Amino acid sequence: MAESDLPSDSERQNLGLLCFYPYRAMEARILAGLAAAGFDDLTPAQGRIAARIGPAGTRLTDLAEQALVTKQTAGSLVDSLVRCGYVERVPDPTDARARLVRMAERGRAAVAVARRLEAEVEAEWTAHLGEEATATLRAALTRLREVTDPYR
Amino acid sequence: MAESDLPSDSERQNLGLLCFYPYRAMEARILAGLAAAGFDDLTPAQGRIAARIGPAGTRLTDLAEQALVTKQTAGSLVDSLVRCGYVERVPDPTDARARLVRMAERGRAAVAVARRLEAEVEAEWTAHLGEEATATLRAALTRLREVTDPYR
DNA sequence: ACCATCTAGTCAGATGAGCTGACCGTTCGT
DNA sequence: ACGAACGGTCAGCTCATCTGACTAGATGGT
Numbered sequence: 526m527a528e529s530d531l532p533s534d535s536e537r538q539n540l541g542l543l544c545f546y547p548y549r550a551m552e553a554r555i556l557a558g559l560a561a562a563g564f565d566d567l568t569p570a571q572g573r574i575a576a577r578i579g580p581a582g583t584r585l586t587d588l589a590e591q592a593l594v595t596k597q598t599a600g601s602l603v604d605s606l607v608r609c610g611y612v613e614r615v616p617d618p619t620d621a622r623a624r625l626v627r628m629a630e631r632g633r634a635a636v637a638v639a640r641r642l643e644a645e646v647e648a649e650w651t652a653h654l655g656e657e658a659t660a661t662l663r664a665a666l667t668r669l670r671e672v673t674d675p676y677r
Numbered sequence: 678m679a680e681s682d683l684p685s686d687s688e689r690q691n692l693g694l695l696c697f698y699p700y701r702a703m704e705a706r707i708l709a710g711l712a713a714a715g716f717d718d719l720t721p722a723q724g725r726i727a728a729r730i731g732p733a734g735t736r737l738t739d740l741a742e743q744a745l746v747t748k749q750t751a752g753s754l755v756d757s758l759v760r761c762g763y764v765e766r767v768p769d770p771t772d773a774r775a776r777l778v779r780m781a782e783r784g785r786a787a788v789a790v791a792r793r794l795e796a797e798v799e800a801e802w803t804a805h806l807g808e809e810a811t812a813t814l815r816a817a818l819t820r821l822r823e824v825t826d827p828y829r
Numbered sequence: 830a831c832c833a834t835c836t837a838g839t840c841a842g843a844t845g846a847g848c849t850g851a852c853c854g855t856t857c858g859t
Numbered sequence: 860a861c862g863a864a865c866g867g868t869c870a871g872c873t874c875a876t877c878t879g880a881c882t883a884g885a886t887g888g889t
Binding site for chain 3: 568570594597601602605622623
């Protein structure tokens with residue numbers, strides 16, 4: 526990679542903002558693809574919550590904490606996901622106060638589509654940047670997460 | 678996001694999601710810093726609009742297009758920014774239909790603080806990643822923007 | 830010059846996403 | 860066994876965002 530390709534000072538952008546573009550692009554592509562596949566009642570916020578549901582189910586409080594929203598917000602998003610058939614609530618066998626939010630049939634189908642779309646977009650990005658630069662980018666972002674994501 | 682038949686590393690995350698953490702962290706830090714400096718009536722959405730106002734002023738329609746929101750949304754955000762004294766609307770001398778949204782005194786003061794905070798956070802990230810890796814990261818993100826930002 | 834059309838921006842109304850604060854039932858440590 | 864902590868819901872609010880319909884000014888073809 527030629528060093529002369531580095532942006533001039535006037536073009537130099539805030540690193541946070543630079544991170545925003547790929548994130549927004551990925552989210553938009555996945556949401557559009559899901560809609561095209563018939564999952565057209567999903568919103569970005571629902572997706573962000575749903576993406577954090579573990580294989581065995583996850584408590585509402587944990588979802589809220591990881592997504593950095595209040596439990597009320599998480600609760601209403603889960604309600605809407607339940608209404609649309611993506612997830613279900615089951616009692617937590619280990620704690621009678623709690624319930625686990627778990628993927629339902631439709632949710633699993635949507636996740637499969639989302640994974641495929643995600644891989645598709647990453648492949649495009651890799652084609653643009655090159656294999657090696659992409660791997661380096663992923664490594665840097667993963668390290669950066671250590672200081673930017675409080676809930677790893 | 679954990680179950681997949683693919684034998685993928687469990688730590689390996691969607692590149693889009695990996696981009697999300699730094700973006701969110703940067704935005705939160707800048708907003709918190711601005712609030713601490715007395716600019717405590719700014720919301721994230723107002724900030725995203727305000728960040729796109731050019732030195733000579735920018736039309737509402739252009740702000741909306743760049744921020745990927747409708748002009749109605751941009752309009753109401755600008756209204757609130759005007760109310761709080763951050764920006765002002767002046768007639769566009771070249772088109773009587775249009776008005777330019779321009780930074781006001783308080784807006785310029787806030788921008789100065791935001792720039793300082795931004796540099797501060799980037800310095801922390803650089804300390805964590807190292808000079809060279811940070812430069813490489815910036816270069817990769819800048820190139821990635823070519824395919825992820827429709828309004829460059 | 831005229832009219833059709835385009836563009837800049839606003840008005841009205843709806844909904845989603847997020848918050849704070851108050852509350853109830855369950856669990857757990859001492 | 861009891862009080863503090865935890866899991867979750869209810870109520871009520873604000874802000875951000877959308878779609879659709881509209882007005883005023885600009886522009887271009889005949």
